[in-house]
Amino acid sequence: MLSATAEQHIVSKMTAAGAAAPTIAAFLGAVRQVAAGESGMLAESSIEPIRTLPRLVGLPVDWTEDESLLREVVVVKLNGGLGTSMGLERPRSLLPVKGSDTFLDFIARQIVYLRARTGRSGPSFYLLDSAATQRDTLEYLQKYPELSHGEPLDFLQSMVPKIDPETLEPVSWPAQPELEWCPPGHGDLYPSLLGSGLLDRLLARGIRFMFASNADNLGATVDLTLLRYFAEQGRSFLMEVAERTAMDRKGGHLARYRDSGRFVLRESAQCPAEDEAAFQDISRHRFFNTNSIWVRLDHLKRELDSHGGALPLPLITNAKRVDPRRPESAPVLQLESAMGAAIQCFEQSSAIVVPRTRFTPVKTTSDLLVLRSDACRITDDQRLQLDERRNGQPPRVDLEPEHYQLLSDFEELFAEGPPSLIACDSLRVSGRVRFAASVTCKGDVEFINTSSDAKTVASGIYEDVKVQL
Helix, strand or coil: CCCHHHHHHHHHHHHHCCCCHHHHHHHHHHHHHHHCCCCCCCCHHHEEECCCCCEHHHCCHHHHHCCHHHHHEEEEEEECCECHHHCCCCEHHHCEEECCEEHHHHHHHHHHHHHHCCCCCCCEEEEEECCCCHHHHHHHHHHCHHHCCCCCCEEECCCEECECCCCCCECCCCCCHHHHEECCCHHHHHHHHHHCCHHHHHHHCCCCEEEEEECCCCCCCCCHHHHHHHHHHCCCEEEEEEECCHHHCCCCEEEEECCCCCEEEECHHHCCHHHHHHHCCCCCCCEEEEEEEEEEHHHHHHHHHHCCCCCCCCCEEEEEECCCCCCCCCEEEEEECCHHHHHHHCCCEEEEECCHHHCCCCCCHHHHHHHHCCCEEECCCCCEEECHHHCCCCCEEEECHHHHCCHHHHHHHCCCCCCEEEEEEEEEEECCEEECCCEEEEEEEEEECCCCCCEEECCEEEEEEEEEC
């Protein structure tokens, strides 16, 4: 049981930092789960796999002629992440992905394209920013004044305290007070919507549907067929999933609780070690969460109100150090939740299988190379998606992190542009390898450089070959 002292300290600390009541309620709920002995783990014995789901490709295509529902939609892009894993301190969404165009350019043009179909009356658009991304993002989007409808383009995700594993009280780190805080995961979307007042404003304007997705997934935009399907089904929550492949074994998957039959999203951090083999069995757990969701806002408001402003999302517990750069610093717990986990919070939840073209995320420079290559193309509605000739399967790219993880190194070694990957199954690069212009990779290709000096791949076609430079 959470002590009254710990609860009081949490509330006081978060209130003093300006946290909204729904955010405080959500965090207290998570800490109470820890106090009750819950770890957030989901054993294989408690769930069962999903065998079949409806598919986007099987829905009536004539639904796309109905554009009236766009006026009742709000698009929310999760934009809280920095490009720190690539050596940057700016929003990941400001990375150039095709020529000089960034994620934000594509997102803005997607919204402008959709609004052109409704005479600018919809959809509404907002970013869920963090304090670290807000300024740079809003400054950049000034080049698209047509995005704004007279109010801010964003609302802020929360920060929550790191807690002491023993006392469950907020940790204190006077040397760097900012390290006392951490982001609560993208499950924070829901209390932030409520606490910012945006949810009530949207409902007052007649906005019934929310489409939310990651800012770094340019395949995810409003699909009129999906929107019509969601509206006519009367569901509260719809998750877009894709079929798992070998490259998706470690990602979260969809399942059902054995006892209630409700959908549940299981992330890798929630899988006990003894169930790892079952977790990674893509023939057993066939569908992964693309982190693109559709939500009925009036149903969301009802659920939030019935739970004191916070959805009862499953717990994700991460054991860390208060200063991650100092392993001798105090141990802490960082409590998170996943946006997609809300699928279990509604009686009327569902999932739909979408083509891989709606899932083109960028987490590493390997992902970025695929987007910049000819394996991806720009659609008329300003999505960046896999070329149809890829048959829904992206090339598997493995750039050695030691030499390619940082964007500065990546840009130097691909200064002449990306290789052609349209016919490439896999590309593996070890060592410092510089690519000349007009390199084409087909089938399975590997380049190896064991020397300390950079070696250059000459222009030409490389097919099913391992090249020692």
